[in-house]
């Protein structure tokens with residue numbers, strides 16, 4: 001089986017974008033937006049109203065002037081439990097609803113992103129460890145379809161062996177970058193990389209490949225320490241490999257206003273991290289664990305939820321979706 005861009009044209013019963021979300025983004029009436037969409041791209045689903053197929057959203061946004069340059073975003077923090085996987089998966093699902101052709105690279109041997117997307121690999125399913133040396137041949141067939149606009153390169157424990165197989169610095173510089181280049185060739189717009197909580201070779205290779213590094217943090221002192229270490233490592237790695245530094249962003253991925261340290265973290269986002277801060281903290285919500293238990297994300301349901309609203313704004317911010325409609 002090979003993968004080609006025709007796959008993005010397929011429509012099925014995927015998690016498409018509610019029409020009302022498209023009207024909210026474009027600030028147009030539902031009648032005006034509907035008139036501009038092909039009838040076949042609209043479908044009614046109870047509780048959601050009309051849903052718009054992702055490829056039709058993509059065409060609509062491009063015609064409105066949205067640019068879709070190929071981009072790689074790596075979510076990195078040397079500390080675990082800060083929201084890397086949650087933010088990768090939630091952002092990728094939402095971006096796919098907005099019509100971006102997204103690939104998630106799960107590089108964590110714990111395979112949390114694969115689990116969250118309900119796509120843990122079988123024993124013989126290829127993972128990054130198997131494909132990085134020959135992405136042109138091996139990557140396309142290894143991608144798992146999650147949705148018309150969302151594909152996954154899953155992970156398993158074997159990715160833990162990358163530290164030895166990527167020991168050569170030349171390989172570290174190129175491995176993830178070449179996989180991303182192949183994803184660009186296959187027609188993807190965005191790659192979201194879920195990194196392990198370490199400074200192993202997979203993370204170094206992701207830093208070399210990334211246009212943007214998103215560092216999720218909580219309000220605990222460890223995640224601030226993780227942020228500082230991650231930022232200085234990015235600088236050192238790019239210096240060593242003579243690469244331009246990726247754009248760094250700090251995401252406050254677990255904001256619980258009842259926590260004492262939360263106010264301090266908000267103040268830091270406005271102060272010392274202001275140059276990097278994504279200005280939308282994600283409020284804590286029990287919906288994340290409920291959705292995970294169902295093999296879903298917050299964007300699979302229509303239930304109103306503050307964290308869902310936050311992630312929608314974050315995706316709009318990261319991908320500059322509002323730009324054509326200001």
Ligand SMILES: Nc1ncnc2c1ncn2[C@@H]1O[C@H](COP(=O)(O)OP(=O)(O)O)[C@@H](O)[C@H]1O
Pocket residue numbers: 079080081082083084085086087112197253254255282283284285286288289292307
């Ligand atoms: N905004 C949030 N509200 C509530 N729980 C969250 C939030 N963000 C993440 N979590 C939970 O925190 C835990 C750790 O998140 P995860 O994304 O796995 O972190 P990491 O990938 O950095 O280890 C998970 O159980 C996840 O469901």
Ligand SMILES: [Mg+2]
Pocket residue numbers: 081084085086108112194195
């Ligand atoms: Mg994780």
